[in-house]
Amino acid sequence: xxxxLLEVKNLSMHYDTLEGNVEAVKNVSFNVxxxxxxxxxxxxxxxxxxxxxxxxxxxPENSIITExxxxxxxxxxVGLSENDLRKVRWDSIxxxxxxxxxxxxxxxxxGEQIREAMREHYPxxxxxxxxxxxxxxxxxxxxxxxxxxxxPHELSGGMKQRAVIALALSCxxxxxxxxxxxxxxxxxxxxxxxxxxxxxxxxxxxxLIYISHDIAxxxxxxxxxxxxxxxxxxxxxxxxxxxxxPKHSYTRALLDSTPSIKGEKKKLRSLDGEPPSLIDKIDGxxxxxxxxxxxxxxxPTEHMSLIEIEPDHYVDVCSQGKI
Amino acid sequence: MLVYTIKRFFEMIIVFFLFxxxxxxxxxxxxGNAFSSLLLNPLLPPETYQRTIETFGLDKPLFERIQxxxxxxxxxxxxxSYIYYPRTPIELIAERLPRTxxxxxxxxxxxxxxxxxxxxxxxxxxxxxxxxWITIGSVFSYTVFYPWFALMMLWFFGYKMGWFPLxxxxxxxxxxxxxxxxxxxxxxxxxxxxxxxxxxxLIFIFTRNIESxxxxxxxxxxxxxxxxxxxxxxxxxxxxxxQRFYAADIAYHMILPTFTVTLVAFAxxxxxxxxxMMEVLKDDYILTARAKGLSQKRIRDRHxxxxxxxxxxTSFIFTIITxxxxxxLTESIxxxxxxxQLILEAVTREDIPLAMASFSFIGILALIAHFIxxxxxxxxxxxxxxxxxx
Ligand SMILES: Nc1ncnc2c1ncn2[C@@H]1O[C@H](COP(=O)(O)OP(=O)(O)O)[C@@H](O)[C@H]1O
Ligand SMILES: [Mg+2]
Numbered sequence: 049x050x051x052x053l054l055e056v057k058n059l060s061m062h063y064d065t066l067e068g069n070v071e072a073v074k075n076v077s078f079n080v081x082x083x084x085x086x087x088x089x090x091x092x093x094x095x096x097x098x099x100x101x102x103x104x105x106x107x108p109e110n111s112i113i114t115e116x117x118x119x120x121x122x123x124x125x126v127g128l129s130e131n132d133l134r135k136v137r138w139d140s141i142x143x144x145x146x147x148x149x150x151x152x153x154x155x156x157x158x159g160e161q162i163r164e165a166m167r168e169h170y171p172x173x174x175x176x177x178x179x180x181x182x183x184x185x186x187x188x189x190x191x192x193x194x195x196x197x198x199x200p201h202e203l204s205g206g207m208k209q210r211a212v213i214a215l216a217l218s219c220x221x222x223x224x225x226x227x228x229x230x231x232x233x234x235x236x237x238x239x240x241x242x243x244x245x246x247x248x249x250x251x252x253x254x255x256l257i258y259i260s261h262d263i264a265x266x267x268x269x270x271x272x273x274x275x276x277x278x279x280x281x282x283x284x285x286x287x288x289x290x291x292x293x294p295k296h297s298y299t300r301a302l303l304d305s306t307p308s309i310k311g312e313k314k315k316l317r318s319l320d321g322e323p324p325s326l327i328d329k330i331d332g333x334x335x336x337x338x339x340x341x342x343x344x345x346x347x348p349t350e351h352m353s354l355i356e357i358e359p360d361h362y363v364d365v366c367s368q369g370k371i
Numbered sequence: 372m373l374v375y376t377i378k379r380f381f382e383m384i385i386v387f388f389l390f391x392x393x394x395x396x397x398x399x400x401x402x403g404n405a406f407s408s409l410l411l412n413p414l415l416p417p418e419t420y421q422r423t424i425e426t427f428g429l430d431k432p433l434f435e436r437i438q439x440x441x442x443x444x445x446x447x448x449x450x451x452s453y454i455y456y457p458r459t460p461i462e463l464i465a466e467r468l469p470r471t472x473x474x475x476x477x478x479x480x481x482x483x484x485x486x487x488x489x490x491x492x493x494x495x496x497x498x499x500x501x502x503x504w505i506t507i508g509s510v511f512s513y514t515v516f517y518p519w520f521a522l523m524m525l526w527f528f529g530y531k532m533g534w535f536p537l538x539x540x541x542x543x544x545x546x547x548x549x550x551x552x553x554x555x556x557x558x559x560x561x562x563x564x565x566x567x568x569x570x571x572x573l574i575f576i577f578t579r580n581i582e583s584x585x586x587x588x589x590x591x592x593x594x595x596x597x598x599x600x601x602x603x604x605x606x607x608x609x610x611x612x613x614q615r616f617y618a619a620d621i622a623y624h625m626i627l628p629t630f631t632v633t634l635v636a637f638a639x640x641x642x643x644x645x646x647x648m649m650e651v652l653k654d655d656y657i658l659t660a661r662a663k664g665l666s667q668k669r670i671r672d673r674h675x676x677x678x679x680x681x682x683x684x685t686s687f688i689f690t691i692i693t694x695x696x697x698x699x700l701t702e703s704i705x706x707x708x709x710x711x712q713l714i715l716e717a718v719t720r721e722d723i724p725l726a727m728a729s730f731s732f733i734g735i736l737a738l739i740a741h742f743i744x745x746x747x748x749x750x751x752x753x754x755x756x757x758x759x760x761x
Pocket of ligand 1: 063064072090091092093094095096097098108110164173326361
């Protein structure tokens with residue numbers, strides 16, 4: 049039994065906007081064990097980035113966490129002061145952002161931007177120690193040492209992204225969040241970056257939270273997966289189980305709309321309709337209006353909660369009728 | 372970088388020639404004959420009259436006159452001033468230019484620095500009460516009618532409170548038995564300021580590579596203390612200890628004009644910094660910096676402000692030219708006998724040689740300022756540096 053590294057419990061967060069509250073994260077709970085890779089998948093706008101930001105307590109100013117707790121290595125992060133958070137960030141948990149192309153400050157050299165983080169968390173290190181470590185990390189992600197002395201605009205997208213991975217590893221975190229790290233890259237580079245992340249994770253025994261809208265990528269990358277829809281987790285379980293026997297209609301729809309990983313010819317079924325607006329509170333199943341398997345009996349108005357239908361495989365109440 | 376510098380330099384030379392020609396044509400277009408005023412001065416002997424006509428080729432066609440003017444410019448020959456005969460424009464400028472240069476370079480450095488600092492803090496404290504009030508204050512100072520404001524300052528601090536002298540750049544009584552001329556003291560002051568700034572700059576450059584932030588801060592502090600001690604030693608020994616008294620008199624006269632112009636000039640920089648920095652704060656790398664666990668101050672200064680600096684410097688380059696009209700106003704109001712007053716006098720009294728010489732020198736100054744600003748901009752933005760090198 050590996051131990052639980054990150055424990056998220058009943059996390060709810062909304063954005064305060066002029067049009068009303070955007071309920072971006074609703075009652076989300078999950079655990080990530082040390083060394084495990086956890087996937088978060090869902091259509092864009094379903095709240096994946098919001099979850100990621102909340103984990104680092106880096107959510108925008110207009111966001112409010114209404115309830116829930118985030119425990120990293122037993123330490124509660126929600127409500128921690130900015131100064132204490134600074135010690136946790138990058139030291140225990142680091143992130144590769146969605147817009148990682150713009151993650152670098154354009155006027156500071158790459159190496160300096162990495163060393164800056166190391167100075168913060170390893171103040172006792174000498175400059176040479178830091179440089180050696182960066183060189184080692186660069187080798188690991190397949191970059192040349194000379195990149196340290198370059199400015200961001202001198203690198204290609206793929207190189208920048210590799211450097212971001214090196215940056216994320218620079219302070220020996222226990223867990224890395226990768227939020228759609230390959231979205232802006234072309235397909236060949238995407239594959240390389242995915243392999244790089246996978247390799248590094250195994251090599252260093254890190255935990256990984258991999259976020260993507262692409263369920264096929266998640267399948268390759270993760271041990272455990274959570275499917276998100278409109279701010280909630282609708283299904284969660286070991287990746288293999290969820291792929292072989294998806295329980296929630298949304299998971300099935302997602303799998304059906306993706307070309308099969310094993311290469312079987314299958315007719316692609318696209319999902320009709322739009323995800324619901326997160327501004328209005330939705331009672332009961334938020335997927336019901338788009339659900340291809342919808343029955344008259346299924347639109348429970350009671351609050352949704354996840355039910356364990358087989359060991360470690362959870363699915364939300366709505367789909368129970370069709371199990 | 373070198374190629375860029377050379378290219379810029381040649382551009383500067385070309386612009387300079389254009390400037391000379393156009394300014395000559397403008398003076399040429401002034402209605403009336405410059406000689407009528409020349410003849411009105413009874414001090415002017417006939418040889419000078421003759422020589423002036425020869426120097427400027429006044430009996431020749433326009434094209435030859437321009438050629439002559441440019442050649443004379445490089446010989447440093449502007450003939451004689453009509454109103455200050457027998458002094459030459461060059462002598463007059465050599466006396467006045469340092470005064471203007473001193474006042475306005477100090478004002479500009481202070482105004483830019485405070486403007487940038489205030490703008491940075493405004494953007495950082497967005498939404499707070501202090502932000503609102505300081506922004507309103509800055510907008511006021513940005514839009515205020517400058518001569519009125521300067522007179523108010525003079526009236527309040529000079530007359531009402533009596534803290535500062537009413538105009539002039541020295542108290543004549545103190546200088547009656549002075550072994551030094553005011554120019555000598557001025558040169559000493561300028562030299563001192565320049566050397567101090569260079570040392571300050573060197574301190575920052577040399578401490579840049581210290582890895583630990585703590586010891587970097589400490590060594591900068593020690594550097595400043597040492598610089599301070601050295602300047603204290605300088606002013607209390609040898610000739611400088613005698614000049615100290617007179618230098619202090621000049622410095623005292625500089626305070627009010629510096630303060631006034633700074634108050635008006637900082638606001639533009641502050642407001643622009645505020646806007647650009649608010650944009651920069653939305654950028655992804657600010658989020659990265661926060662995620663890395665950097666301190667607020669470091670994120671603000673090293674990441675947000677450093678990038679926001681670029682457009683602010685650009686706009687500052689364009690305002691350098693306003694030093695000229697600014698100096699005319701400021702020097703008149705504070706009776707500061709510098710280039711601004713000289714130009715005003717030369718133009719209103721139709722002292723054409725003096726006016727042309729003054730304009731050319733100010734033109735050179737503006738061009739050099741642009742040149743320096745261009746180079747430092749390329750130095751600040753690595754993206755430009757690379758574009759330039761390829
Ligand atoms: N700062 C914000 N203010 C208001 N609404 C936001 C903000 N950030 C994101 N949202 C909204 O929250 C929802 C979830 O966004 P996000 O977490 O970025 O989704 P994902 O990463 O899955 O695409 C979206 O509807 C989005 O429009
Ligand atoms: Mg996202």
